[in-house]
Amino acid sequence: MVMGNHCSKKTEKQMITKLAEQTYFTEKEVKQWYKGFQQDCPDGKLTEKAFAKIYERFFPNGDPTRFARLLFHVFDENHDGTIEFEEFIRALSITSRGTMEEKLLWAFKLYDLDSDGYITREEMSSILDSMLIMIGDTSLEHIDPKERVDQIFHELDRNKDNRLSLDEFLEGSKSDPRIVQTLSLHKIL
Incomplete structure (x- = not known):
């Protein structure tokens, strides 16, 4: 009751x-x-x-x-x-x-700000910017979110449409652990 x-x-x-x-x-x-x-x-x-x-x-x-x-x-x-x-x-x-797959599915939801099933460069930049602002660590000033986003999209965006589908995000993240580290930025998630 x-x-x-x-x-x-x-x-x-x-x-x-x-x-x-x-x-x-x-x-x-x-x-x-x-x-x-x-x-x-x-x-x-x-x-x-x-x-x-x-x-x-x-x-x-x-x-x-x-x-x-x-x-x-x-x-x-x-x-x-x-x-x-x-x-x-x-x-x-x-x-x-959670398993790596569960964590990646959850991270995809975080990065897909408008819930349209894709992560755009702008969405990813927004998340990475907000992480850096949250940390407030001046030793991280050398990190350029735009460069990180460009690197991630270069590696994951197979069809070069400037957006990441869930499949592209999952496959690329699983194949290269450095991407997961880049996305989480010191294990914030």
């Missing part, structure tokens, strides 16, 4: 069991994450603003606002403007413990 936004113990247990089956986390881990999520989000919903605040703690030298906004929209699977625990734990499972 659900009362407001709070789960009864039985429903909570069922949810935890279900999420442990659907993710790479054990029931104990899901329960720990749920407890922390409930402490941070007593109403059961993580807002975009609160999500950005979390990233501010991890990247105090930069401005994670733009990257957090882009990332938030991938976590928010049902596009209701908040991240519920189930969405949070599924995304965390993939990004932290």
Whole structure:
């Protein structure tokens, strides 16, 4: 029985069991994450603003606002403007413990800003720019996102249409691990 936004113990247990089956986390881990999520989000919903605040703690030298906004929209699977625990734990499972293919599918969603099934140079540049701004590390000033994007497109864009399909992205990323490193920029994802 659900009362407001709070789960009864039985429903909570069922949810935890279900999420442990659907993710790479054990029931104990899901329960720990749920407890922390409930402490941070007593109403059961993580807002975009609160999500950005979390990233501010991890990247105090930069401005994670733009990257957090882009990332938030991938976590928010049902596009209701908040991240519920189930969405949070599924995304965390993939990004932290998923297979290479799962991580790449998830990254494709992040880079495909308009969700049209393709990554354009502009979309990739936008993500890489937001990562650099978030890090705020002056030692990375030598990194030119446009050069990185050109390099990635040179290697992955087989049909030279200036956009990457999911197949091009997956095949190219799997065949060259340097591309995955370039896309994640110090394992931010």
